[in-house]
Amino acid sequence: MAKRKRRAKQGSLVLICAWCNTKIPPDTEVFSIATKKLPGIDLSNHEGKFIPLHLALAKKRVEGFVAPKGSPAKKDGYDVVFVACSENCGRALKTALQKEKEAAGLMSMN
Ligand SMILES: [Zn+2]
Numbered sequence: 683m684a685k686r687k688r689r690a691k692q693g694s695l696v697l698i699c700a701w702c703n704t705k706i707p708p709d710t711e712v713f714s715i716a717t718k719k720l721p722g723i724d725l726s727n728h729e730g731k732f733i734p735l736h737l738a739l740a741k742k743r744v745e746g747f748v749a750p751k752g753s754p755a756k757k758d759g760y761d762v763v764f765v766a767c768s769e770n771c772g773r774a775l776k777t778a779l780q781k782e783k784e785a786a787g788l789m790s791m792n
Contacts, residue, residue, distance in 0.1 A: 699767035700744040701775040706767050713772035716760035717746075717779055725761060735762075739785060740778040 697706040706712055719725060725733070730750040734743050746762040749755035755763050764779075766772035 697765050698745065699771050700746065700764040701742075701766050701771035701778075704767045706765065710767075713766040713769055715764040715766060715772050715776050715779070716749075716755050716758065717762050717764070717783075718759065719761035733762075737778050737782050739781050742778065744775065 697712060698704070699706060700715075725748045728748040730748065732745045732747050735746050736743055744764060746764050749761055749763055755761075764775055766775055
């Protein structure tokens with residue numbers, strides 16, 4: 683007999699796809715894209731928070747979560763994590779991030 687366990691509610695945090703801005707309902711599979719720190723941006727004051735980042739080439743504003751010290755993402759060497767609603771959005775975001783990094787045009791909006 684399977685044990686039924688209620689999922690703990692994680693506050694009222696609603697995840698929003700960083701790429702298409704669709705609200706991701708709870709209990710939905712999300713795709714995460716982790717990236718290393720971007721040159722010229724000091725994220726130390728934003729650990730554990732979402733920050734808006736401007737993708738100059740894609741002409742888009744995306745929200746990224748700054749991994750706090752000791753988090754799994756940080757241990758893997760990543761600094762910013764984005765969530766996406768679908769594999770397509772994840773891939774599009776990843777490609778866009780890559781282009782921005784190559785152009786070194788990614789700027790914090792803060
Ligand atoms: Zn999406």
